[in-house]
Amino acid sequence: MKQSTQGSAEAGTPGRRTSGGPRVPAQARVPGALDGVRERDTAVPAARGEHTHGERPIPGPRPAVQRCSVRGQILDALRTALATGELRPGEVYSAPVLGERFGVSATPVREAMQQLAQEGAVEVVPNRGFRVVERGARELAELAEVRALIEVPVMLRLARTVPGERWAELRPLAQDTVRAAADGCPATYAESDRAFHRALLALSGNEQLVGVATDLHRRSQWPPVRQGRAYLVADAAEHMTLLDALIAGDVDAVRGLVTGHFAGSYGAHAGAATATP
Incomplete structure (x- = not known):
């Protein structure tokens, strides 16, 4: 595993020399940062010096107040950076340094990173920050195998029971992929790919199954395997072909397509391992 030379999660700015240690290199700026969006733009100022003694409540229905979620924006930006490989596997990134890049404090970054840790994309490094996980070809193939064990039998059962018009409603999601x-954007494709598979499995009515399968799917996408645009186009084309078979009620075709879809994942991960120096 590549060792990072990042400083502590609370240590100064990029390029600063730590006591008795080497100079800490600056972390690369993460594309998709919230340019111009800072916490002060969304925070509600604290009311100071105001008293409400004897003040009557305002009559009428309470209006809906929507506030921009800094944490949510940071989480989306970090997911994009992970999917595109801008946050590199094996590297440690501290919340204060990433927060400086995003123009926010370390708190929403740390909260977003904690969420990503729960999803298996990063792991906590005490007193330093968060390391982007490294998954070898074997682990990725194992994830694909587990997904197949869950999704293939469910898809075959649904192919026999769900009417064609219900499948046809999912065509826009397949077209999105x-x-x-x-x-050719891996981040956009990863999101649309998950949305399509999630919608297919949702027809089972089993929310627990959908949650487990989606979590496995997300884990299998980080760090991204560099298949290239041609692989993504072929993968998306399989979605359209699968949907056509489901609409037609062709169970044999569905069996071959879903089995081959996951077998292709095994091959992609194995090929990535072969290409790695």
């Missing part, structure tokens, strides 16, 4: 693949 085709467009995302054509754009």
Whole structure:
């Protein structure tokens, strides 16, 4: 595993020399940072010096107040950086340094990173920050195998019981994966891919199954395997073909497609391992 030379999670700015140690290199700026968006833009000022003794409540229904979620924006930006490989596997990133890049304090970054740790994308390094997980080809293939064990039998059962018109309602999601693949953005494709598979499994009515399968799917996408645009286009095309078979009620075709879809994942991970120096 590549060792990072990042300083502590609370240590100064990039390029600062720590006591008795080497100079700490600056962390690369993460694309998708919230340019111009800072916590002060969304925070509600504290009311100071105000008293409400004897003040009557304002009549009428309470209006809906929507506030911009800094943590949510940071989480989206970090997920994009993970999917595109801007946050590199094996590297340690501290919340204060990432917060400086995003123009916010370390708190929402740390909260977002904790969420990513729960999802298996990063791991906590005490007193330093968060390390982006490294997964070898074997682990990724194992994740794909577990997904197949869960999803294939469910898909075959649904293919026999769900009417074609219900499957047809999912065509826009399949088309989203085709467009995302054509754009070649791994982050966009990863999100659309999960949305399509999640919608397929949701027809089972089993929320626990959908949650487990989605978590496995997300883990299998981080860190991203560099298949390239051609692989994404072919993967998205399989979504369209699978949906056509489901609409037609062709169970044999569905069996071959879903089995081959996951077998392709095994091959992609094995190929990535072969290409690694």
